[in-house]
Amino acid sequence: MKKKFLKLFTSVAMLALVFCLHQNVRAEEIAQPTEKDVYIHHDDGEDYVANRYERAIVVDRVVYQYLPEKDSYRIVAFDDNDEEFPEGITFKPRSEVRGKPVTGIYIDGEEDGPSYLTRLNLVLPDSVKDIEISGASFGSITLPKFLIVTPGVIFESDFEQIIIPEGTTNVSGIHNIWKLRKMELPSSTKRIGKYFLEDSSDLRTVYIPEGVTEIGAEAFSGCPKLEIYIPASVKKIGKNAFKKTDEYGQVKMIYCANNSAAHKYAKKNHLPYTIIDPVKTSYKATDLSLSTKQISMPIGAKKRVLYQVTPVYAAKRNVKFSSSNSKVVSVNAKGMLTAKKNGKATITVQLKSGSKKKVKLKVVVQPRAPYLSADSVENKNTTVFTWNKSEGEEGYELSCSDTKNGTYKVIKKVTGKTKITFKASTKKYYKIRAWYRTAKGKKYYSDYSEAVYHLGHMWF
Structure with a gap:
C-alpha cells in the first residue's frame, strides 16, 4: 500500500512539475518586450542614428512597438538595415503579436528616412485603427476595412496608389499625396470629408460613385491636373473645395449634370465645368x-x-x-x-x-541589383569586393567612376563567384550590376548597386 501511495505521489508531483515548467515556458513565450529591447533604424555607424524604438520586436521584417498603456502593438518601421530589402514586395503585417493586437501604425519619413518604402506595397490588417503616416514613399497602401479615417492621418507622402476597401462610407484624413495620379472611391462611399486629397498636385482623375451626398470644405483643392466627375447625388459642397491653394492651382475640369449642386457650385465659384447627360451612353468608357x-x-x-x-x-x-x-x-x-x-x-x-x-x-x-561592399586587406594594399548573389544572373560587371553620380566604366567582368580582390583606387567610386543573356544572345542588366567609396581609412 505504501509503495502504491509513493508511486501515485511521485506521478502527481511529476505532472505538477511538468505543468509548472509548461506555464513558465508559455509565460516566457508571451512576455512583451521591455525598454531594453531597442530597434535602431538606419544607424550610419557613427554618432547619428535616424531613429530608435524601445519595446520593439522584429517579425518578418516588420518592426512592432509594444505600447504598455494600450496593451497593444503598433507598426513603426520596416527592417532594411541589411540594405537588401526586396523591391516591390507586398507586405501584410500581422494583426496580432505575442498574443496582443496590432492596432496602429506610425511612420514618419522625415524622422526615419525610410527610402526603402518606395519598394513596398503595404496592406494594413483590419485590426489597425490608429494611423499616422507622413513623409513616406510607399508603392501602394491598402487601408483597413471599415476604417473611420480622421483628418491628418496620411499626409505629405508619395503613393502611386491608395486603395480604400469596399464598405467604407466616409473618406477623409488623406491629403498632400504626391505621385498619386488617380483615385477610385468604393461604391459604398457616402461622404467625402474636409481637405480630402488637398494639394495632391499629381492627381489627374477621381471617380466619385453615385450615392455620395456631401463633399467637405477644401476637398480636392490645390489639384491643378484633376478632372473629376461629380454625380447628381451630391447635394452639399463645402467652402473652397476644388479651388486653388497657397501651393497649387484650382481643379482642371469638373464634369456634372445640368442644374446639379456641382453645376451651381462651379458656376458660383468660377470653376471650369462641363455639363454631361448622365443617361446617355457617354457613361461607357471609350x-x-x-x-x-x-x-x-x-x-x-x-x-x-x-x-x-x-x-x-x-x-x-x-x-x-x-x-x-x-x-x-x-x-x-x-x-x-x-x-x-x-x-x-x-x-x-x-x-x-x-x-x-x-x-x-x-x-x-x-536580375535583382546586388548589394556591394568593400574592405581593405590588411598589410596587402588591396581591397576585397563582395556582393550577394542575384537570382537569375549569369555574371557581373564591376565599374568605377571619378564621381558618385558620374559615368561608370566597366573594369572587371566576373562569372561564377561573388568576391574579387585587387588593388583598387581609394579616389574612385565603385558599383556592380548583374546580367543575363537571352537565347538569342541579347544581354539584360540589373540596376546598379549603391556606390561604395573610400573615406579616411575605411570603405563605405
Whole structure:
C-alpha cells in the first residue's frame, strides 16, 4: 500500500512539475518586450542614428512597438538595415503579436528616412485603427476595412496608389499625396470629408460613385491636373473645395449634370465645368491609356499596372488583364504584376465594356541589383569586393567612376563567384550590376548597386 501511495505521489508531483515548467515556458513565450529591447533604424555607424524604438520586436521584417498603456502593438518601421530589402514586395503585417493586437501604425519619413518604402506595397490588417503616416514613399497602401479615417492621418507622402476597401462610407484624413495620379472611391462611399486629397498636385482623375451626398470644405483643392466627375447625388459642397491653394492651382475640369449642386457650385465659384447627360451612353468608357508602355522589374518584384480610363465620368470602367507569358510575369485581376524569372512578357489591359479597347504593356524581368561592399586587406594594399548573389544572373560587371553620380566604366567582368580582390583606387567610386543573356544572345542588366567609396581609412 505504501509503495502504491509513493508511486501515485511521485506521478502527481511529476505532472505538477511538468505543468509548472509548461506555464513558465508559455509565460516566457508571451512576455512583451521591455525598454531594453531597442530597434535602431538606419544607424550610419557613427554618432547619428535616424531613429530608435524601445519595446520593439522584429517579425518578418516588420518592426512592432509594444505600447504598455494600450496593451497593444503598433507598426513603426520596416527592417532594411541589411540594405537588401526586396523591391516591390507586398507586405501584410500581422494583426496580432505575442498574443496582443496590432492596432496602429506610425511612420514618419522625415524622422526615419525610410527610402526603402518606395519598394513596398503595404496592406494594413483590419485590426489597425490608429494611423499616422507622413513623409513616406510607399508603392501602394491598402487601408483597413471599415476604417473611420480622421483628418491628418496620411499626409505629405508619395503613393502611386491608395486603395480604400469596399464598405467604407466616409473618406477623409488623406491629403498632400504626391505621385498619386488617380483615385477610385468604393461604391459604398457616402461622404467625402474636409481637405480630402488637398494639394495632391499629381492627381489627374477621381471617380466619385453615385450615392455620395456631401463633399467637405477644401476637398480636392490645390489639384491643378484633376478632372473629376461629380454625380447628381451630391447635394452639399463645402467652402473652397476644388479651388486653388497657397501651393497649387484650382481643379482642371469638373464634369456634372445640368442644374446639379456641382453645376451651381462651379458656376458660383468660377470653376471650369462641363455639363454631361448622365443617361446617355457617354457613361461607357471609350478610351484606355497606360502611364508608360514599357517597364523593367527584378525577379520577385511586384508592381501594379497604372492605367487611365476616359471619359473620367464613365460608370462602366472595369478592365481585365492578361499576360503573354505568365511564367515570366503573372498578373492578377487587380492588375498586380509579379516578376517570376528572367525574360519578357506583354501585359494586355482591355476595357470590359464600351469600346473594349486594348492597350499593351511590355515588361522585362531582370536580375535583382546586388548589394556591394568593400574592405581593405590588411598589410596587402588591396581591397576585397563582395556582393550577394542575384537570382537569375549569369555574371557581373564591376565599374568605377571619378564621381558618385558620374559615368561608370566597366573594369572587371566576373562569372561564377561573388568576391574579387585587387588593388583598387581609394579616389574612385565603385558599383556592380548583374546580367543575363537571352537565347538569342541579347544581354539584360540589373540596376546598379549603391556606390561604395573610400573615406579616411575605411570603405563605405
